[in-house]
Amino acid sequence: MIEINTSSENRAVLSASIGLAVMQWQDATQAYDEAVGAKLELNAAERHCLGLLYGGPQSAGAIATATGLTPAAVTALIDRLEARGLVTRTRSLEDRRKVVIEGTEATRALSERYYGAIAKEGEKVIATFSEAELATISRFVNAALDLQRAQLERLKA
Numbered sequence: 001m002i003e004i005n006t007s008s009e010n011r012a013v014l015s016a017s018i019g020l021a022v023m024q025w026q027d028a029t030q031a032y033d034e035a036v037g038a039k040l041e042l043n044a045a046e047r048h049c050l051g052l053l054y055g056g057p058q059s060a061g062a063i064a065t066a067t068g069l070t071p072a073a074v075t076a077l078i079d080r081l082e083a084r085g086l087v088t089r090t091r092s093l094e095d096r097r098k099v100v101i102e103g104t105e106a107t108r109a110l111s112e113r114y115y116g117a118i119a120k121e122g123e124k125v126i127a128t129f130s131e132a133e134l135a136t137i138s139r140f141v142n143a144a145l146d147l148q149r150a151q152l153e154r155l156k157a
Helices: 008-040 042-055 060-067 070-081 105-127 131-156
Strands: 086-090 097-105
Touching: 008 042, 008 070, 008 105, 042 060, 042 086, 042 097, 042 105, 060 070, 060 097, 070 086, 097 105
Parallel strands: none
Antiparallel strands: 086 097
């Protein structure tokens, strides 16, 4: 661990160390997700869709927007996941013309199986930080996420 003090040289070293750690974290996360996908025979778009549904039901349009897939490709993706028992389609209660896509109990069980231990261990790591440190970490993670999303939008434009 790098000792923190007020010198600009140490700040530069610490900033570089954080940048490298974030890149390695991204790579490790991607490698883990790809390994889970290979084990479950899910491609990247299917994993992305299931990840979106972890947060709750979504419309096909929202899935298309988040994944960058065309409506036809999303329909095919949902067909494949539904055939495997990983998602269901239901009519929206607010607007019967809309279809809502939702993860199934099988999806929740797979998520718990492959990501539950990470979440539990992550809670232990988080418990080691003070409330003030957590506020700083939260500010950094959200700022980094905003930056990444903005860069993605620029790249797509």
